[in-house]
Amino acid sequence: xxxxxxxxxxxxxxxxxxxxxxxxxxxxxxxxxxxxxxxxxxxxxxxxxxxxxxxxxxxxxxxxxxxxxxxxxxxxxxxxxxxxxxxxxxxxxxxxxxxxxxxxxxxxxxxxxxxxxxxxxxxxxxxxxxxxxxxxxxxxxxxxxxxxxxxxxxxxxxxxxxxxxxxxxxxxxxxxxxxxxxxxxxxxxxxxxxxxxxxxxxxxxxxxxxxxxxxxxxxxxxxxxxxxxxxxxxxxxxxxxxxxxxxxxxxxxxxxxxxxxxxxxxxxxxxxxxxxxxxxxxxxxxxxxxxxxxxxxxxxxxxxxxxxxxxxxxxxxxxxxxxxxxxxxxxxxxxxxxxxxxxxxxxxxxxxxxxxxxxxxxxxx
Numbered sequence: 001x002x003x004x005x006x007x008x009x010x011x012x013x014x015x016x017x018x019x020x021x022x023x024x025x026x027x028x029x030x031x032x033x034x035x036x037x038x039x040x041x042x043x044x045x046x047x048x049x050x051x052x053x054x055x056x057x058x059x060x061x062x063x064x065x066x067x068x069x070x071x072x073x074x075x076x077x078x079x080x081x082x083x084x085x086x087x088x089x090x091x092x093x094x095x096x097x098x099x100x101x102x103x104x105x106x107x108x109x110x111x112x113x114x115x116x117x118x119x120x121x122x123x124x125x126x127x128x129x130x131x132x133x134x135x136x137x138x139x140x141x142x143x144x145x146x147x148x149x150x151x152x153x154x155x156x157x158x159x160x161x162x163x164x165x166x167x168x169x170x171x172x173x174x175x176x177x178x179x180x181x182x183x184x185x186x187x188x189x190x191x192x193x194x195x196x197x198x199x200x201x202x203x204x205x206x207x208x209x210x211x212x213x214x215x216x217x218x219x220x221x222x223x224x225x226x227x228x229x230x231x232x233x234x235x236x237x238x239x240x241x242x243x244x245x246x247x248x249x250x251x252x253x254x255x256x257x258x259x260x261x262x263x264x265x266x267x268x269x270x271x272x273x274x275x276x277x278x279x280x281x282x283x284x285x286x287x288x289x290x291x292x293x294x295x296x297x298x299x300x301x302x303x304x305x306x307x308x309x310x311x312x313x314x315x316x317x318x319x320x321x322x323x324x325x326x327x328x329x330x331x332x333x334x335x336x337x338x339x340x341x342x343x344x345x346x347x348x349x350x351x352x353x354x355x356x357x358x359x360x361x362x363x364x365x
Contacts, residue, residue, distance in 0.1 A: 013040045014326055015151065015186045015226035017233075020045040020067075023315030024229065025055040028063065030293035030320060036062045038327055042090060042115060042151065042188075042226070044068040046235055048077065056085045066090050066115040066149075071235065074099055081106040090115045091148075093133040097140055104141030113147040113183065120169045121155045127176045134180070145181045151226060152177070154189035156233040157210045167217055174221050188226030189214050190233025192248070192255065201244065201261040204281065206254050213253075225330060230255065230318045245271040246314055247298070250322040251283045252329060268301075268308040275302035285325075294320030 018024040020043040028041060043065050045052070059065065068090035072078040079102045080089055089103040091114050107114045116134060138144060152173050154166040170187055177185050191211035199205045211227045230248040249256045260274040278284065279302045285291040289299040294317035300306045309317075 014330055015040045015042055016229050017042045017044055017188050018229050023312040024319050026316040027319035029058050031060050036060050042066040046071045064088055064111055081109050086110045088114055090117050091137050092117055100137055100140035114143055115149045115151055117151045117153055119153045146183055149184045150177055150182045152187045157189045157191055157214050158193055163210050163214045166214055184224055186224035186226045190228030192232045194232045194234055196257050199257055201259045204256045204258050206256055208254055230322050245274050248318040250325040271301050271308040272304050292320045292324035
């Protein structure tokens with residue numbers, strides 16, 4: 001069989017794998033109408049909070065998230081069709097027959113499609129066994145390949161050695177994927193280290209985006225791009241929330257991690273000092289506060305226009321900027337513009353530098 005995308009343009013979709021926490025959901029809630037068609041988030045839930053359903057209900061109209069509940073107990077509560085919000089189920093190849101059947105019900109209730117998540121660290125049985133597993137999933141969900149987006153998940157890539165190890169595995173899986181008529185094929189990886197608590201404080205620290213480097217090395221495959229936002233790809237490895245004001249600020253090739261522990265003053269004054277440092281940095285975007293909702297909130301704090309927020313707020317602002325930065329990099333140069341997925345008044349400082357741009361990719365089959 002041939003790829004489903006032969007002979008037609010692929011959708012310009014970025015698929016971030018985000019934990020279904022308040023911060024990530026808040027960032028998604030502030031996307032604008034122009035950005036919604038470009039983004040297909042995958043929400044991985046490790047627990048359900050009382051506010052989860054309300055937050056899912058507040059996502060922008062037209063944003064159809066995929067939901068991975070494989071880490072939740074196999075109970076009625078985790079049957080996504082019961083949640084009452086439009087979504088796309090994420091299918092793992094080792095799921096039980098009962099759960100696969102429930103995914104099929106959810107898929108038919110909303111978009112009549114699903115995401116198949118193939119994790120390179122777990123699925124190493126060989127192409128024939130992988131084909132058997134995915135055919136079982138299609139049979140029990142009553143879906144066909146053309147209704148499924150394939151996510152090749154490389155997991156954690158936190159150093160050059162991880163990138164070199166992941167690349168041949170993904171190339172083998174991409175070759176296997178061409179046997180089937182997938183709706184799309186995306187490669188996702190996470191490059192953020194498990195914790196930033198050991199990094200120096202009171203100065204921005206640069207961390208390479210090895211997930212972005214991996215995808216660039218795979219550019220000849222024409223696969224879509226996914227990542228883990230500003231979080232680590234290993235569930236639960238980041239420990240309890242860092243109580244120090246912390247922002248993880250994405251640029252073209254790196255993250256800049258700001259952790260502020262300066263003594264004196266109140267918490268909002270400490271965060272204001274952090275934000276003033278950030279908006280004065282060379283990597284503050286050209287559009288300033290108009291680049292994303294998160295950048296707008298950061299600039300408000302730099303001007304002492306709001307309080308210190310919480311770890312969930314810091315994660316939301318960081319995620320909002322990250323989504324805008326990745327989408328800006330994935331847009332083709334002809335579409336170059338200053339704004340990201342959210343627009344505000346152009347009230348940023350004068351010293352600015354345009355973020356680097358990349359190119360849109362297509363799954364060519």
